[in-house]
Amino acid sequence: MSSIAFDHSPSRTAVRPPRHLVAVPDLPTPPALRLTRRGKAFVLGVSIAIIAVLVVLFGSSSLAGDTPGVAPQTTTVTVLPGHTLWEIAADANPNGDIRSTVDDILRLNSLPNASALQMGSEIAVPVYH
Incomplete structure (x- = not known):
């Protein structure tokens, strides 16, 4: 079993000097936030990612309607x-x-450009009145 001994002698408390409040000078304000090169690159990357997500979400989109569209009148040309x-x-x-x-x-005809036209192929051409 262990025991703890306390020293209750009055001489130890009387030797201690009284405590007084001391005015502390104002601490300097921390400098403004400064980003490193890596931090600037990170902020730029996050900003670009956010803008890309917003463009995808709010960009142009197609909407299906209730009524079907009218297909153009076509003819086939070889x-x-x-x-x-x-x-x-x-x-x-x-x-x-x-x-x-x-x-x-x-x-x-879903052709990428005019040079994709192949000799002998049949293509659909709209009919103009």
Whole structure:
């Protein structure tokens, strides 16, 4: 068993000097927040990620409606040797804008560009009135 001894002698408490309050000077204010190069890169990366998420969430989107769309009237044309997409568009829409007709043909046939046109292939061409 252990025991603890306390010294209750009055001489120890009387020797201790009285405590007084001392005014402490104002501590200096910490400097403003300074980012390291790594911290700046992190803040930039997080900002770009947040902007990308917002663009995806609130960007343009397509909406399905209740009524079906009207499919354009088309005809099929076989690409002959020497035919260009510009000539096919000019034959299909002689009085209209040839550039928009070429774009319509590309979009209608899911072609990436005019050079994807293959000789002997059949393509759909819109009918213009």
